[in-house]
Amino acid sequence: MSARRIFTGPARLAAIAPYLWMVLFFLVPFGFVLKISLSQTAIAQPPYLPVFDPTQGFEAIKAAFAALSLDNFKLLVSDHLYVLSYLRSLVVAVVSTSILLLIGYPIAYGMARLPQRWQSVAMMLVIVPFWTSFLIRIYAWINILQHDGLLNQILLALHLVSAPVVWLSTDSAMYIGLVYSYLPFMILPLYATLAKMDPSLLEAANDLGASPLRAFWLLTFPLSLPGVGAGVLLCFIPIVGEFVIPDLLAGSHSLMIGQILWLEFFTNKDWPVASAAAVALLILLVPPLLLYDRLQRRQLEGAR
Amino acid sequence: MAEELSKPEPQAVSADLPLLRIDAVVKTFGGFRAVDRLSLDIGAGEFFALLGPSGCGKTTLLRMLAGFETLDEGRILLNGTDIGPVLPHQRPVNMMFQNYALFPHLTVRDNIAFGLRRARMPRSQIDTRVAEMIALVKLEGLETRKPDQLSGGQKQRVALARSLARRPKVLLLDEPLAALDKKLRESTQLELMEVQRRLGMTFIIVTHDQEEAMTVADRIGVMAAGRLEQVATPRELYEAPGSRWIAEFVGDINLFEGQVASREANRLAVSTNAGMLLAAQPRQPITNTIVAVAIRPEKVKLSRRGPMPDPLNAQAVNRLEGVVTDVGYLGGLTTYKLKLDSGAVLRSSMANTARIDIDAYSAGQRVVAWFTPDDCVVLEQ
Numbered sequence: 146m147s148a149r150r151i152f153t154g155p156a157r158l159a160a161i162a163p164y165l166w167m168v169l170f171f172l173v174p175f176g177f178v179l180k181i182s183l184s185q186t187a188i189a190q191p192p193y194l195p196v197f198d199p200t201q202g203f204e205a206i207k208a209a210f211a212a213l214s215l216d217n218f219k220l221l222v223s224d225h226l227y228v229l230s231y232l233r234s235l236v237v238a239v240v241s242t243s244i245l246l247l248i249g250y251p252i253a254y255g256m257a258r259l260p261q262r263w264q265s266v267a268m269m270l271v272i273v274p275f276w277t278s279f280l281i282r283i284y285a286w287i288n289i290l291q292h293d294g295l296l297n298q299i300l301l302a303l304h305l306v307s308a309p310v311v312w313l314s315t316d317s318a319m320y321i322g323l324v325y326s327y328l329p330f331m332i333l334p335l336y337a338t339l340a341k342m343d344p345s346l347l348e349a350a351n352d353l354g355a356s357p358l359r360a361f362w363l364l365t366f367p368l369s370l371p372g373v374g375a376g377v378l379l380c381f382i383p384i385v386g387e388f389v390i391p392d393l394l395a396g397s398h399s400l401m402i403g404q405i406l407w408l409e410f411f412t413n414k415d416w417p418v419a420s421a422a423a424v425a426l427l428i429l430l431v432p433p434l435l436l437y438d439r440l441q442r443r444q445l446e447g448a449r
Numbered sequence: 450m451a452e453e454l455s456k457p458e459p460q461a462v463s464a465d466l467p468l469l470r471i472d473a474v475v476k477t478f479g480g481f482r483a484v485d486r487l488s489l490d491i492g493a494g495e496f497f498a499l500l501g502p503s504g505c506g507k508t509t510l511l512r513m514l515a516g517f518e519t520l521d522e523g524r525i526l527l528n529g530t531d532i533g534p535v536l537p538h539q540r541p542v543n544m545m546f547q548n549y550a551l552f553p554h555l556t557v558r559d560n561i562a563f564g565l566r567r568a569r570m571p572r573s574q575i576d577t578r579v580a581e582m583i584a585l586v587k588l589e590g591l592e593t594r595k596p597d598q599l600s601g602g603q604k605q606r607v608a609l610a611r612s613l614a615r616r617p618k619v620l621l622l623d624e625p626l627a628a629l630d631k632k633l634r635e636s637t638q639l640e641l642m643e644v645q646r647r648l649g650m651t652f653i654i655v656t657h658d659q660e661e662a663m664t665v666a667d668r669i670g671v672m673a674a675g676r677l678e679q680v681a682t683p684r685e686l687y688e689a690p691g692s693r694w695i696a697e698f699v700g701d702i703n704l705f706e707g708q709v710a711s712r713e714a715n716r717l718a719v720s721t722n723a724g725m726l727l728a729a730q731p732r733q734p735i736t737n738t739i740v741a742v743a744i745r746p747e748k749v750k751l752s753r754r755g756p757m758p759d760p761l762n763a764q765a766v767n768r769l770e771g772v773v774t775d776v777g778y779l780g781g782l783t784t785y786k787l788k789l790d791s792g793a794v795l796r797s798s799m800a801n802t803a804r805i806d807i808d809a810y811s812a813g814q815r816v817v818a819w820f821t822p823d824d825c826v827v828l829e830q
Binding site: 351353368 | 544546
């Protein structure tokens with residue numbers, strides 16, 4: 146009898162709170178953006194045409210609905226600038242996520258195999274950069290990568306190059322910045338799955354004739370796939386929409402979609418096209434999110 | 450020179466060596482001697498139990514046999530070959546883990562086939578062997594299940610089948626039944642014995658459960674503080690414990706400390722806190738005068754008047770009087786705790802052979818407890 150009462154009163158409100166949060170801070174703003182993306186620029190902005198005015202009655206709202214158009218989305222598809230920047234965003238995200246996985250996996254694996262008391266130290270070291278502002282860290286990279294920066298000085302001192310290398314405003318600099326910034330997001334989920342793996346599984350594999358290397362490929366790696374999935378999505382999705390790192394470290398010869406959004410909003414002040422680009426980006430990112438959700442659900446079912 | 454020539458060639462298999470010889474093995478963990486110069490021979494086809502309290506080094510010894518721990522000193526000879534330097538994945542020894550360590554992403558069939566695939570056995574042979582193993586542990590119909598979809602007992606069977614599939618020379622079992630409930634554990638013990646007999650393999654089981662060790666094993670090695678206290682058959686261990694520690698560790702026992710008062714040809718009279726007790730002279734003569742007399746509770750008989758006088762052996766019965774203080778009815782048997790007139794406490798247990806027992810004693814009742822000198826074991830400290 147009392148067991149049922151747990152979900153009454155304040156507890157029920159607490160259960161609703163996340164949904165309320167989602168509606169207020171995600172769905173409602175998204176509704177605004179969606180509406181703007183279907184609108185046209187007016188001379189004085191905002192508002193954008195058509196305007197929804199509930200005081201004008203039902204007929205006016207019906208007319209306003211009829212005036213919404215997909216013109217902005219048609220522009221996105223027809224203009225090379227937008228299509229190329231979407232493609233570039235995807236390529237950059239795929240390449241940097243792959244590099245992140247290649248670097249992050251060994252680090253996470255090493256961390257998980259450390260003695261217990263050193264694991265928390267290693268964890269601390271991964272998190273410590275977060276204590277400094279992200280922008281300051283990126284500016285520090287500009288300093289390191291510039292013509293007479295630390296990297297070129299080291300390369301020259303080691304006689305690996307004979308003249309300073311141009312790093313800034315190149316894709317290399319952007320990839321360095323992306324990998325550096327997102328590495329913790331790759332390491333932490335990988336570490337979480339690797340650390341909870343039962344070491345007796347590896348002993349059992351060893352006992353049954355698998356060499357340590359084979360045991361890694363037959364057990365450790367397949368069992369860490371949920372962590373790989375989490376890390377990949379945690380990096381891939383924000384990198385697709387990344388603005389600051391490409392803007393500060395890469396050249397201006399080709400733009401990522403995040404930069405296009407910035408340009409449309411703040412330089413061109415064309416909010417409808419910018420909103421359409423944002424909505425398109427979201428639609429682009431939904432499939433990987435759904436995929437991740439399915440993977441996680443399968444993992445949960447497997448754990449039962 | 451001649452002597453060197455006549456020296457026999459070193460042979461891998463030697464007639465006078467047992468299947469497994471553990472020779473003065475030492476393992477130290479940061480100054481703590483987990484296994485302390487332990488030597489033990491185990492013969493082919495034997496079911497051997499390593500019994501001991503937790504922390505006695507029994508699991509460490511097992512892990513050294515599997516190759517997961519290196520030896521600090523000593524040798525382990527399998528068929529006369531030193532397997533010390535052999536890596537775990539190359540040892541002809543398999544282990545069944547306490548938590549089963551089943552591979553969660555593989556089906557029952559793939560779990561069992563894991564070791565066979567690593568041995569590069571042809572596919573058709575793998576299929577036959579896996580089917581054989583599944584039949585052996587009665588898992589038919591569950592081949593495609595994942596470990597998470599199995600009950601505890603079924604997981605235990607998969608683990609057993611997986612560790613047996615490679616037909617190891619020695620199977621190591623690390624507390625294999627600890628996670629099962631009592632009923633299932635008892636039936637699984639019998640199945641383990643049956644499997645061992647049918648395959649004729651050598652099984653070494655580690656357990657802290659003495660009943661389990663006594664049920665399954667041909668011989669038991671009792672370990673304490675990294676050493677073997679006694680290696681004996683279950684009966685010997687129970688009826689002729691080698692030390693006071695073993696007497697107390699294995700089963701229930703009454704212990705009375707005292708001094709040897711007189712020695713006869715086959716009898717010792719010991720003056721204890723429970724009174725003068727007659728005990729049979731142990732096989733190895735007692736040298737100390739300070740000893741303990743040990744009697745198992747089920748060998749202590751109770752009656753209202755005392756034993757019928759035996760005309761042949763009238764003097765040779767220990768007879769103690771006291772009051773029943775506690776009665777514990779356990780179904781198959783009833784345990785009694787007596788306060789003897791001398792002040793000592795004596796425990797007795799009696800089988801409930803009749804459904805309605807008019808002879809049951811109740812607390813507060815005066816009784817006579819008696820037992821023969823042959824039921825007593827004299828132990829030195």
